[in-house]
Amino acid sequence: MKWFTSIALLVVSLTACRADDFQRIYGGADRVWLLKELNGAPFPVRATLTFPKAGEIAGEGPCNRYFGGMKAPYPTFDAGPIGSTRRGCPEIEAEIAFLAALETATNSKVDGETLVLTSSDGTKMLFKTSD
Template identity: 45%
Template sequence: MRRIAPLAAALSTTVALSACAGDETLRGFVPEGSVWRLTEIDGTAFAARATIRFPAPGKIAGDAPCNRYSGNQTAPYPWFRAERILSTKRACADLSAEQLFFTALGRVTLAEVQGDVLILSSPDGPVMVFTIQP
């Protein structure tokens, strides 16, 4: 019994540490504090300014063309799912670009990080290409 107790304690500690080992969402696969600017949607240049960042595990935030937003993203990488997106309610001349941005963000399901490029996509939907801001 003496041998089992230390082994059980060691296994318990190992399981607890591996569960906390890292963020499995996209945030765990991009440079900490990085801000990504949207450059195109479906191969078309995105002229308005929109960004995404990953401020905490399971969280997204950024600037849409008119408003700031935040939300949840809890799918493990390479999956992506933006949920419970909240935004401010300012009006501006880029509201149509903002609607396009939020619609695409709500439909993407996959993420891929290639150096300073982040691609959010869906097999049947939009492809959003972001580049890291210096």
């Protein structure tokens, strides 16, 4: 039984490495992504998305910094739970919309300097790299 458990852990570890490599190959990691559009409308304030380490997301909304886990490899997008600092500001409604869309995103596509996140309910987020 210990042998089977060891093999299972090895397979899971190798799969996780391939998933992280896949994300890096397609250019999602090591960049700061700026939200430009939410559901086809220009996003009026600054919001960012980064992939600081394998299995993590982080960034800044209009008011707060946020962070969360990434539970699936590219091109699937499954972030959460998302935590954040708790400052208020005049743009808090935009931040709430941004974080809600981020939590519901289920698919990602990197195409050069563009990252698009979509969800099954039709939500679409368009990011551009800040590099």
